[in-house]
Amino acid sequence: MNRYMPIIRKVTKVKEISPSQQIWTLYYKISAVLSPRVFTVLQVDHLDATDASRRIGTIVSIPIDLSSDPELAKLEEKGVKGHYVSVEQLVELESGTVRWTMATASTPGGVIPDAVTNASLPGEIAKDVPQFMKWLQQETR
Secondary structure (H helix, E strand, O other): OOOOOOOEEEEEEEEEEEOOEEEEEEEEOOOOOOOOEEEEEEEEEEEEOOOOOOOEEEEEEEEOOOOOOHHHHOOOOOOEEEEEEEEEEEEEOOOOOEEEEEEEEEEOOOOOOHHHHHHHHHHHHHHHHHHHHHHHHHHOO
């Protein structure tokens, strides 16, 4: 179970393509009345440390369909397939703080109308950030 986002019940690394490219599947239990959702993404990350004054990291997550590879598809949890895409940039500032910028879009699949998803997604992401920061502080003590 994910310790900073309780609705994520399971995260599985399906395949490591390279140290900076992996396929992940995330199993969400959104509520008692909705079927579980599964989001499978190819995640690519890049750290640019060529500028001595700061580091810049970029993480791109794009949906990936595993149905053409039966061995990989076996590792995917069962549930309604949703789609999720994000581009994140982390910039280490001169002050030592980090600026995090994220653009994301998702569709949960199933019978949830897109209008509901689009209206609730920004608020859900905003709730995730403090939960993640609290978890990160506990992990780094």
